Amino acid sequence: QLRRDYYANTCPNVETIVRNVVTQKFQQTFVTVPATLRLFFHDCFVQGCDASVIIASTQNNQAEKDHPDNLSLAGDGFDTVIKAKAAVDAVPSCKNKVSCADILSMATRDVIALSGGPSYAVELGRLDGLSSTAASVDGKLPQPTFNLKQLTSLFAANGLTQIDMIALSAAHTVGFSHCSRFANRIYNFSAQNPVDPTLNKAYASQLQGMCPKNVDPSVAINMDPNTPRTFDNVYYKNLQQGIGLFTSDQVLFTDARSRPTVNAWASNSAAFQKAFIKAITKLGRVGVKTGSQGNIRSDCAAFN
Ligand code: HEM
Ligand SMILES: [Ca+2]
């Protein structure tokens, strides 16, 4: 029931308003890109794309954003949505007409384009959800230690195919990770191999240099060491070289069932972009709320 022209009558300029805010925020900090993109993913996989992840905790409710899997969501993603919402609501005819879930979908489309990724038309018409609990996040988000089967089944639970999963994983072509998320691959990996043998040797020593054993837990490193600020298919070229940061990245090349797709997209950026657009459009349809299942929040971080 999502439509491209959902706001044509109520707020015809909404896409321009959001894009202007996102562009301004992007000029202030590149972190806007990965932060917004990951926020969209973590929203859609928990209770659907309904901005439940943006709700702040209160005395009576521990919200999704305070679940351990969401604590590393960067503040700039939340800030982008809050600022875009304020700009939309500053237009009298648009006030309280556009959902936070749709603003996050538009902002995600915009950050992908701003960082060199594909442009696409975004579907609209999501309502904002009426609940957000930390408990509801349990088991809903993929872990960096996941193997192909685990990744595929979690994405399948959201109506996404293995191909969609491989395409969406390319989001790791931008952004940062804290050292703890892959430390198991560079220290004490197994009895036979102190370092994960699927990791490129030079990259492994580089990672050990940036993430020494007792590193400050706030240290974060680029996930794509080659083009960290460009949304591109270098993600797949890296995997071919053993330069996938997480087990869940590298397994896409290590596992013979997904390797052909990685190889195809490493050598064909247009094919990757097409698959990515298809997959992120499907991601945006997950668990969409309509009618009495949701509403339009006046403050994205609080229920009305
Ligand atoms: C396939 C399974 C996935 C796993 C296991 C996974 C796991 C992770 C982990 C552990 C981090 C590092 C967080 C930190 O230490 O701060 C991360 C970062 C990130 N993830 Fe994923 N992720 C997956 C899929 C996705 C998808 C589908 C998207 C978006 C479409 C996405 C977007 C991002 C972005 C943009 C970052 C960087 C965030 C930043 O720099 O603030 N990830 N992911
Ligand atoms: Ca959600």
Ligand SMILES: [Ca+2]
């Ligand atoms: Ca890149």
